[in-house]
Amino acid sequence: MRNPRSFLCTLTAVAVFGAVLVGSAEGRAELTPEQLTELRTKLEPNLSSEQKEVRRLAVLALGAMVDKKELKTFSKYATDVDPVVKHGALVALALRGEKAGTSGIEKELAAAEADTLDLTIAELLQPLPLETQTQLLKNVLKKPANEPLRLAVFTWIARDGDDALYALTSSVTAIKAAEVRDPLLKVLLKYPREQALEVVKAQLKSKEAAGRLVGLELAKAINSHDSLQAVAAALEDKDEAVKKAAEAILFSVKHPAIVPLLEARVKENPKDIASIVLLKEFGSANLLEVLYPLVEGDNPPLEQEQYNEMLSVIATAKNDRSKQILQAKLASSFEADRVAAAAAIGYSGDSSFLANLVPMATDGSQAIRLNAAISFGLLKDPAAISTITDALQKEADKDVKLALIRSMGEIGDSSVVSNLQFMMTERDNDLRLAAMDALVALKAIDATSAIEYVAQDPDPLVRWKAIVALFQIDPVVYGERLKKEVANAPDDAFFETLATLPEATKTKLEEEVLRSTRSELALGLVKSAIAKGRPGIEMLRKAVDLSSDKDVTNLALQSLATYAEADDFDRIKGALENTDRKLRLMGLRTLLSYEKSKTEAIFLAQVNSDDPLFQVMGIYGLVK
Known part of the structure; x- marks a missing residue:
């Protein structure tokens, strides 16, 4: 429990300091000489603190407080035997524009041991303004005291430096020696x-x-x-x-410059299905001329998957030659030709081929039936409905049944609603879910009663998908139901669903997760936002504002602190009320980068803190 006397002293200090702050020309309050003297008295013992961060901040604060006359006396700290004090003093001098500070920093960097280089660079460079950093680093890269220093500084610029600083990495092109240049190029490859x-x-x-x-x-x-x-x-x-x-x-x-290379590859190796798929994606003008010779003739020497893909690409051309090839394949006595034709018909967009497709729905070959079932959906011709429903009653193969059910939804004819409702009573989860997806594709209001039945399923995945399906049919009626079900949604299914929803609905669901007790889901949203960088800031803000889970809010706050945006001032300030000391420290440290006029009262409240680190940070925040 906090010491009452200490707490009273803090209140008194805040009251006294607040009462006598003097207004400056810029409208910001300034400390009186008496207040500065009192603050210096508090700082002195902290220069020999056992905590490095306390000593560093103490000397930084002292360097910001001394006037021009006292600068010579303060400069003695720049040669202190304690490297933490020495570094803090050099930074303080550099921040005041003193040459002794920048030249001293260069010397310290040159003298740093290899195993402490990274820490020394961070301590001496991180607090400086960009202009000062740039000049110092230019000097170091131009005439480095040693190669480990050049490499460490180069790495710090590439990894942590501002974009303007990163431009300095182009200096690597002027280095002739491969043994010096190559390690630096590897750094750029990494960052x-x-x-x-x-x-x-x-x-x-x-x-x-x-x-x-x-x-x-x-x-x-x-x-x-x-x-x-x-x-x-x-x-x-x-x-x-x-x-x-x-x-x-x-x-x-998959750069477009590879199209000629792909065409050459396919001519040389007709079985290069990967190249054919890429050519199809690029819309190569020569693709058909490459493919025609490969599939013409009975039973070409191709793997069935390759054959199906090639013939499907040809079918998309929808010209006389492609139609003649399809007709020849349908009349072939080779099963491979008819399988490929069944797969390709759907891509032709030609309903005249439906007469050829109908008998294929009950063919003795499972491969022909499967590809015919898929092509029914691609053709989207309602005339195929009766064939599909008849085939579904007779079909024993699960994969073919799934393809037939999906095709019902793709055709988009509401006459299949009753058939799909019946499929919802299947014991097999995959068949039920396929039927449900087909009903969603139809957006049939009269299908909701069947989906409602599935929405009571004991399996959380089936139940979640059913409620998502109801929402997609009628967002107004089922919006609240979907939000409530977030509490039970399987993690993977939830994130999979997010990708399919309209942006406004997605936002509402994300907010519901942040308000819920689903810590893992909420942490998943926050981690995803962090991975996006700046584009993820809004999600981090929502996490801080909406979540009551400290793991979620703390992680979001830590990430927001790295940006220190003006809009997040109150959120960062709120971290000072956290029970986690590290998070309070992070908040206070981040507030150092905000305008002094907004933070004076906050830092003033830390001046009499029982915690030395909070105390010196408060003093530094007042005088920096």
Whole structure:
């Protein structure tokens, strides 16, 4: 429990300080000489605290408080035997624009041991304004005291530096020695940004193939339009290894520059189904001319999956030649030809082929029946309904039954509602869910009673999908029901559902999760928001505002603190009421980056804190 006397002292201090703050020309309150003296008295003992952070903040605060006359005396801390005090003093001097501060920082960086370099860089550079950081780092990179320092500084810039600082990494292109340059290029590969494009261009002009290969790797890591265009240009490289590397990158990202390569691959290897699929995605003008010779003739030497894919692509052309090929396949005595035809008819969009498809629904071949069932749905011709319903009654194969049920929904004719309702009584969950999805596709209001029956299912997954289905049929009636069911939704199914819902509904469900006791779901939303970077800020704000789960709110607050946006001031301030000391510290530390006029009262309240770290941070917040 807090000491009553200490608490009274704090109240008194706040009252006294608040009463005598003097207004400055900018409208912000300033501390009187008497107040500064009192604060310095509180700071002095903290310069020898056992806590490093306390000592660092104490000397930073002292450096901000001393006047010009006292600066020489304060400068003695810049040579203190305690590195924490020394570093804090150098930063304080640099923040005041004193050359002794910046030159001292350069010397400390040069003298730092390899195992403490990262910590030294963070302590000395992080608190400085961008302009000062830039000048210091330019100097270090231009004439580094040693190579470990150059590498550590380069890494800090690439990993943690502002975008303007990242531009300094282009200096790597001026380094001739491979043993110095290559480790720096590996850093850029690990922390790529768009600004590294200049390095890519320089590397791709390298006389050495090895240098150009590194340029390609970096271009792939950046993965922007311009970087991939640079990779495409490397297809003309004279070195075979460079050309192959460029090809591999363009294939991995499905870049349009690979179309001619894909066409050549398919001509050379008709079984290259992956290349055919990619050509189809790109809409290659030459694709049909490549495919026609491969499928014409009876029973071509192709795997069935490859054959189905090729013939389906040809069917989408909807021209006389493709129609003639389909007719020939339907008349073939080879099962492989008829399977491929059954798969391709749906892509032709030609209902005249329905007469050929109907007998295939009861063919002795499961593969023909399955592909015919799928094609019924693709053709979307209501004339196929009677064939589908008859086939469904006779069919024993589960995969074919599922395809027939899905086709009912895809055709979109409400006459199948009663058939689908009957399928909802099946014992097999997959068949029931397929029927439910088909009813949702039809958006049939008269199907809700059957789905309501499934919505009482003991299986949480089936129940959740049923309620989602009801909502999709009538969002107004079933909106509240869907929100309430969030409490029981399986995690994977919930996130799968989110991706299918309208944005407004998705937002309401997410908010419902944050208000609920579903910690894992809420944490999933927060972690997803964190992974998005700045675009995820709104979700983090909702988590802080709506959730009562401290694990959720604490994680969201920690992430919001990294941005320190003006809109989040009250949320960060709220962290000071948290029972978690680390979170309170995080909040107070973040408030240092806000306007002083908004934080003075907050830091003033910390001046007489029982906790030395809070006390010195409060003083620093008042005087910085």
